[in-house]
Amino acid sequence: MSLRDALLARIAETGPMPVSDYMAECLTHPTLGYYTTRDPLGAAGDFTTAPEVSQMFGELVGLALAQGWLDQGAPAPFTLAELGPGRGTLMADILRATRGVPGFHTALRLHLVEASPPLREKQRTALAGMEVTHHDSATTLPDAPLFLVANEFFDALPIRQFVRAGAGWRERLVGAEAGALAFGLGGPAHPGALAARDDVPEGKLVETCPSAPAIMAEIEARIATQGGAALVIDYGDWRSLGDTLQALRAHRPESPLANPGAADLTAHVDFEALTLATPRLAAAPLTPQGVFLERLGITQRARMLATRLSGAALDSHIAAHRRLTHPDEMGTLFKVLALMPMGAPMLPGLEP
Numbered sequence: 427m428s429l430r431d432a433l434l435a436r437i438a439e440t441g442p443m444p445v446s447d448y449m450a451e452c453l454t455h456p457t458l459g460y461y462t463t464r465d466p467l468g469a470a471g472d473f474t475t476a477p478e479v480s481q482m483f484g485e486l487v488g489l490a491l492a493q494g495w496l497d498q499g500a501p502a503p504f505t506l507a508e509l510g511p512g513r514g515t516l517m518a519d520i521l522r523a524t525r526g527v528p529g530f531h532t533a534l535r536l537h538l539v540e541a542s543p544p545l546r547e548k549q550r551t552a553l554a555g556m557e558v559t560h561h562d563s564a565t566t567l568p569d570a571p572l573f574l575v576a577n578e579f580f581d582a583l584p585i586r587q588f589v590r591a592g593a594g595w596r597e598r599l600v601g602a603e604a605g606a607l608a609f610g611l612g613g614p615a616h617p618g619a620l621a622a623r624d625d626v627p628e629g630k631l632v633e634t635c636p637s638a639p640a641i642m643a644e645i646e647a648r649i650a651t652q653g654g655a656a657l658v659i660d661y662g663d664w665r666s667l668g669d670t671l672q673a674l675r676a677h678r679p680e681s682p683l684a685n686p687g688a689a690d691l692t693a694h695v696d697f698e699a700l701t702l703a704t705p706r707l708a709a710a711p712l713t714p715q716g717v718f719l720e721r722l723g724i725t726q727r728a729r730m731l732a733t734r735l736s737g738a739a740l741d742s743h744i745a746a747h748r749r750l751t752h753p754d755e756m757g758t759l760f761k762v763l764a765l766m767p768m769g770a771p772m773l774p775g776l777e778p
Contacts (some may be wrong), residue, residue, distance in 0.1 A: 429458040429687035434602055442601030442610060445671065446636060449584035452686045454541055460687055461542040461582075474677075475578050476659070476715070476756060477516035480746035482731070484519025486722040487657065490774045491520065491573050492527045494655045497771040501653055502533035504571040509539045509564065509641075510579035514552030520575070521556065534573075539564055564644040572654035574645060580700070581660050581692040583641075585633045587669065588617060590626045598631065600683070607683040619699075626667065633666045633693055642703035649765065650706040655773055656765040662695030663761065664712055670694035697763050710764040710776035716757025719750060721775040 427435075433451060437443065453460045476483040495504065508517050517538070524530050536553070539561045540546050546560055561567060587598035589611060597612040619634045626632055645656050662670075673682040675689035682691055701709045728747040735743050751757045764776045772778070 429455060430607065430685075432458065433600075433607065433686055434605070437600070437602045437607075442599035442612070444586050445598055445600060446584035446586045448600040448686070449671075449691050452689075452691050453582065453584070455687060458687045460690060461545070463544070463687070475512055475516075476750055476760070477512065477519060477577065479749050479756075480743070481519050481522075482724055482727050482747070483719070483750055484516045485523035485727065486719055486724055486775075487516065487575060487577075487659075488520030488523040489527075490722060491575065491655065491657065492524045492530050494766070494771070494773045495530060495533075495573055496527070498571070498653050498655075498767075500529055500533065501571040502529065503535050504533055504573060504654065505537050505568050505648075506534040507537040507539065507567055507572060507574040509574065509576035510582065511538045511540055511549050512545060512578075514538075514549035516575065516577055517549070518552045521553070535559070535568065535570070537561060537567055539567070564641050567644065567648065569648060569652065571652045572645065572648040572656070574654065574656045575659070576656070577659045579660070580635065580638055580658065580695045581662065582690075583635050583637050585635050585671065585693045586617075587631055587633050587671065588615065588620060589631050590628050592628070595620060595632075607686070609683070630667065631669045633670060633696065635693075635696065635699065638696075638700060639703040642700055645765070646704040646707055649767055650704075653767055653770070655770075656707075657773065658695075658697070658700060658763040658765075659715060659760060660695040661759045661761070662697055664696075665698045666694070666696040695761075697761060700763060701765075704765055706768070707765040708768050708770070708772075710762075710766075710772050711778055713762045713776055714753075714758045715760035715762055716751035716753060718762040718775045719757075724751060 454462060456462060511517055536556055537559045538549055588595040595615045595617060597615050599610050599612050601608055601610045620632060623632060670693045671682050673680050673689040673691050675685060680689060697712050732740060732743055749755045764773045766772060
């Protein structure tokens with residue numbers, strides 16, 4: 427049975443489902459889900475993340491985290507964690523770039539939160555020689571100082587969608603029409619997460635991410651009491667407004683309902699919601715990825731690496747720098763949020 431058939435059978439039995447249930451089934455179904463059955467990254471996959479574009483991304487992220495560790499007194503031991511580590515490329519670059527930071531590698535304990543069995547294997551290969559502890563969720567991360575990075579993690583968490591209807595809302599659901607999956611609206615609803623959203627006009631859509639606050643609470647519990655920093659890098663903006671649910675297959679967009687289980691489903695991150703879920707932490711001003719990387723010296727690093735390159739390799743390197751930083755590519759669409767203990771020095775590149 428295909429996932430499409432399984433979803434249509436479920437809808438026939440129990441009725442239309444929230445978008446969050448549809449996303450969860452598409453991405454993490456035990457035998458038919460997108461992340462449980464394939465490696466989605468790279469040219470042969472469906473999308474390419476910043477660490478796969480260039481080593482410079484991970485190097486600068488790693489050095490920023492290491493400086494934060496030094497600024498907080500170099501606690502030892504500490505947890506170095508990543509949510510959704512992909513193939514392990516970002517963490518491998520972080521570890522390589524921080525090898526010269528005195529005491530950093532001796533003090534770190536490496537923990538990865540990853541749901542995909544195929545990607546766990548990729549991570550073990552990329553991080554060969556390192557002791558790695560995998561987790562199904564952030565709830566089991568150690569109770570210790572936590573320096574954490576989440577790059578393109580929150581965009582893949584299931585979302586719910588609500589349309590303003592008078593004083594309340596109607597939830598967007600996935601149902602069936604003429605034997606095919608189709609969007610529709612449920613009855614009147616009053617979701618608590620949207621109680622303060624009086625800025626939304628009639629008929630406009632807002633997205634919420636039910637699982638994000640609980641994940642952020644786990645991060646906050648460790649950083650607020652033990653120290654550390656969380657660096658969240660993703661596409662989105664300060665506040666959700668509008669339909670951002672999208673599907674990507676073979677690097678091309680398509681309808682989110684077209685190929686359940688065979689396409690990557692994501693939605694823009696509401697960074698305001700992440701910040702509101704961590705009231706005991708200090709948040710840096712939301713910063714475009716391009717600005718963050720330029721402040722950390724990516725152009726200087728690019729020029730240094732370019733001296734060793736020529737021909738097609740040099741052209742590819744120049745294109746990678748542009749892709750990471752230019753406003754028309756990843757530079758503005760992707761944002762960077764840092765969360766720190768109250769009173770701690772902010773991570774480099776994100777100072778107010």
